[in-house]
Structures are given as C-alpha cells and as structure tokens.
Amino acid sequence: MLTILFYFFIGIVLIQIIYYISVFGPITFRQAQKCTPKRIPISVLICVKNQFEPLKKLLPLLINQSYPDFEIVLINNASTDDSLELMKDCASQFPFVKIVDVVNNEAFWGNKKYALTLGIKAAKNEYLLFIEPDSYPDSPQWIMNLSAQFTLHKTIVIGHARIEPKAKSWTNKLFRFQNTLQTLHVFSWTLMGKPFLGNGRNLAYKKDEFFSVNGYIEHMSLPYGEDSLFINQVAHGKNTTICDAPMGFTTTAVKNNFKSWTSAVSFQNKTLALLGFGDQLKIRFFNFTQITLLISAALLFSFQFEWMIVLAILLFRYLIVWIYMSKACKKFNEKDISYWFPALEFIHTFTQCVIYISHLFSPKKI
Secondary structure, eight states: OHHHHHHHHHHHHHHHHHHIIIIIHHHHSSOOOOOOOOOOOEEEEEEESSOHHHHHHHHHHHHTOOOSSEEEEEEEESOOSSHHHHHHHHHHHOTTEEEEEEOOOSTTTTOHHHHHHHHHHHOSSSEEEEOOTTEEESSTTHHHHHHTTOOSSOOEEEEOEEEOOOTTOHHHHHHHHHHHHHHHHHHHHHHTTOOOOOOTTSEEEEHHHHHHTTTTGGGTTSSSOTTHHHHHHHOOTTTEEEEOOGGGOEEEOOOOSHHHHHHHHHHHHHHHTTSOHHHHHHHHHHHHHHHHHHHHHHHHHHTTSSHHHHHHHHHHHHHHHHHHHHHHHHHTTOGGGGGGHHHHHHHHHHHHHHHHHHHHTSOOOO
C-alpha cells in the first residue's frame, strides 16, 4: 500500500511540474506588453455605493490620466452618504465627468448589476473600462495601457488587480499570494485561448459584447458576478486578451485580517462553483494536486517510507515551482512574497481544503 502511495506521490509531483511549465510558463516568462497608444474614445465606469472616502482618493487619479479622449461615468447606486455630492462637485469642474444617479426601485433594490447596466447604456463611447471605487490605477497611463490591447477582434481585455502591500502583515502576504495565483490562472488560460474569469477592478470590453448576451440578465438575481460570471459567459479565445504591462495594473486596499482573507478564499470558491465543470476544473484540478501532494507526503513521512527519496523529490519540486512563482511574483510587482513562498503555499492549500470541505457540508446560499 505504501509503495502505491509512493508512486502516487511521484506522479503528483510530475503533474505539478508539468502544469507549472506548460500552463504557467508562457505567461511567467513572457515579456510585458509594450504599449502602442491608440486614440479610441474610452468610457471609464465606476459604480459607487456609500464609498465617499475611497472615491475621493480615486477621482484625482482618474482625472489626471494621460489619455487624449475619455469620459468618466460615475454611477451612484442609491448611496446614502456624501458620495453623490462628491460626484456632483467633480462633474461641475470637469466636463468629461458624467453622473448616472440610480434610485432604488422595487424590482432592483440596491442591485449593482442594474446600476451598472444603466451606466453602460449612458456611456457615450463604445469601449468601456471598469474599476471599483476602492481600487486605484497604478499609473497615469492605466487607460492608455489597457486600451492599447484592443484590436479589431480583441474586444475584451482582462487586467491585473493587485492587493495593496502592507509591511509586517502576514495576512497581507496571504492575500497577495492568493491574488497572484488567481491572476496566473486567469492570464495563463486566456493566453491558451480559454478565458474563463475577469476582475471588475481592472477590466475592459466593447459595449457590443455586453449587449450580445443581454448584459447580466442570466445572473441578475445574484448579488455578485458582474465581472466573473459575465466574462465567463461572453469571453472566448478569439475576442479576449490580457494586459500584463505594469502600468496597466490597478491596486486595491483590503482589510488585513485573517477573517477577511478566508472570506476572500471562500468567495472565490463560491464563484467558481457557479461555472461550468470544465472551467471549474481549470483551478480545482490544480488545487486537488496541491492538497494530495501535502497528504501523500505527510503519510510517507509519518511511516518513514523511503523518506530520504521523498524529501529529495519534494525539495526538487519546490525548487522548480519556486523558480516559476518567483518569476511570476516579480512580473506582478509582488517580489517580496516569493521569499515566503513555501509557507504561503502551505497555508493557502490547507485553507482551501478546509473551506472546500465546509462548503460541501453547508447549506447552499446565494
């Protein structure tokens, strides 16, 4: 029995190495895109609900973007704080700022997708960029870099949304590790012609793509998925590309506590469960190999079965994987977390396992 487990362990290690080389390799070792500016008119959409402080930080960064032709569409989703007043003040100073004031109604009470739909309809330009109020562009060339990826056929651009670093915070490192791994999956499969997820904190698409599937109608009742579920529905190999240029990144501040991180991991699993089996497999198979690697190695060590060989194989695996993850972390401006990779991977894998099992035995909730 232990002999079978030993060969199973070797098989899992080989699968993981092949996965890192064949799936993650192309994006990890690819040179960042060069920006060839385009002059296509752009509409930047921000949906706001009681987010006065983050919006106050974001607006100057958007207004000062180095791009010749863009408008900012501020969607007020029935805010009860001073967000609308801030929007009005901004619109009075800058003619390229437009406000869409969404008032609650019985059918779509507080529905973000409904508010976004009204904002998309109000946008005067065909090419749309999306960012959340609690995020901000990493450079004044954010619009330029994302819009540069549009072509005649590539009408969806998926960008990278970073997590804001915080010194001396272990939870922050976990957040950023998870986020980097997620982007690796999304970018890698998109490059292979099989896009399946997007992030509304850094996303762009042509308005035609939105109306081609009647917007969010298929998942309008869900309180989330205006980015991931929509992209899963509309994106395919011919119409979707990525933006991996560092000046095209955005950054988001998060609550750096363990509960917030586990909630983020849980939400990722919940969203993934709504996708088709093939798209779920793109991440779940990877997670399965991570979990089974830990379990099989732990069992072999506990019985001291060929433990020196197991240790050597494990160290070889970590060396190969570390090379790829270090390169990926550097690519996504997360170099410091690569130093903690083995520990971060272990905690992340263990947490994924616990959350997945808890979801299997918990009541299904929207």
